[in-house]
Amino acid sequence: MKQIVCFHLFNDYSGSPKVLNMVLKGLLEKGENIELVTSKGGVLDELNSHPNMKRYSYSYRFSTNPALTMLRYSWVQLYTFFYAFRYIFRKNTVFYINTLLPVGPALAGRLMGKRVVYHYHENAFAKGVFYKALAFCMQKLAHEIICVSAYQASFLKRKKGVTVIPNALPTEFVSRLHPDAEAAFNRKTVLMLSSLKEYKGTREFIELADRLPQYKFVLVINDTQENIDKYLSDNKITNIKGLTIYPRQADVTSFYNAASVVVCLTNPQLAVETFGLTTLEAMSAELPVIVPTEGGIAEMVENGVNGFKMDVQELDEIEETIRRMLTNSDLYLSLSVEALSHSAAFNEQAMLQRIEDVVYGNK
Known part of the structure; x- marks a missing residue:
């Protein structure tokens, strides 16, 4: 029986560790034995009590200082590179690398002759030279690469050993959602879950809230209250009618259950x-x-059917679209029904089985 050793750099409440949490839970429930190497203090901490899980942690956090962040990152890569050699004499060990970032253990795995599988969540080719270099390393080191969308996979020069497996949601998460389109329409609430990174559109969302004071705007930021307060102060953002901002949340289902549009x-x-x-x-x-016009996220939406594809540069049009959705009940209810119908295609069990087949080389 093969042993899975998983490496993930930064354990927080963002998308990639959430997906990893679901994958590992699914494998653990099937009786697999897993060892996880990651930082402390995020969604992956939920796995600590599972009897089939061994957890090894280190301290790691981002900094607003790029040089300091790179220094911390380099230290973790060096640490996990040497740490990985504890598995040198363990047969049938698979190194499961989540995101591009844990390049140290991936390199160690190849040097030891281990099977190395990457779960690739980013699009390195839309980022800087650093991420492109990591993508180059991934394509050289990985036996298999799991991509989350066809768009993402299209940028890789390597085509062999690349499998597209879209993400899904845990059944337990979905069970805590309470779909009710008529009630949602009446709530008149616009929700965004974001971060303080400039490209995420946080500033534009706040501007939309200022433009549309007749609606509620809720912003959940994957960061601490301290950093959020500093961001607001630095950008001279004062109280805006109808806008509520929340820091990092361990569970976001209540926000969806209180929203109208995301x-x-x-x-x-x-x-x-x-x-x-x-x-x-x-x-x-x-x-x-409402989603961007490009990327894997755009593959999930049929324009005008279950939502809209719009560029953040078209803020006037986004404003008008929100107003139209929240004043036209027939349009809103039609979009809602199709949104729920489209979500059924992203099945947790199907996703888990496909990932397991790739990790073990059974595909």
């Missing part, structure tokens, strides 16, 4: 979403969505 305002000139986990979460709650 938007993603990632700027395609700065970054491209390879998949839209929050978009899938929204559609599973029977909520229409």
Whole structure:
């Protein structure tokens, strides 16, 4: 029986560790034995109590200082590179690398002759030289690469050993959503889950809230309250009527259950979403969505059917679309029904089985 050793750099509450959490839970429930090497303090901590899980942690966090962040990152790669050699004499060990970032253990795995599988969540080719270099390493080191969308896979020069497996949501998460399109329409609430990174469209969402004071706007930012306060102060953003901002949340289902529309305002000139986990979460709650026009996230939406594809540069049009959705009940209910219907295509069990087949080389 093969042993899975999983490496993930930064354990927080963003999309990639959430997907990893679901995958590992699914494998653990099937009786697999897994060892996880990651940082402390995020969604992956939920796995600690599972009897089939061994967890090894280190301290790691991002900094607003790029040089300091790179220093910390380099230290973790060096640490996990040497740490990985504890498995040198273990036969049938698979190194499961989540995201591009854990290049140290991936290199160690290849040097030891281990099977190395990458779960690739980013689009390195829409980012800088550093990520492109990591993507180059991934294509050289991986036996198999799991991509989350066809868009993402299209940028890889390597075509052999590349499998597209879209993300899904845990059944347990979906069970806590309460779809009710008529009630949602009456709530008149626009939701976005984002971060403080410039390309995520946080500033534009706040501007939309200022333009549309007749509606509620809720912003959930994957960061601490301290950093959020500093961001607002630095950007001279004061109280805006109807806007409520929340810091990082361990569970976001209550926000979807209180929303009407969910938007993603990632700027395609700065970054491209390879998949839209929050978009899938929204559609599973029977909520229409507004997403960017490019990327894997755009593959999830039929324009005008279950939502709209719009560029954040077209803020006037986004404003008008939100107003139209929240004043036209026939349009809203039609979009909602289709959103829920589209979400059914992203099945957890099917996704888990395909990932397991790739990890073990059974595909």
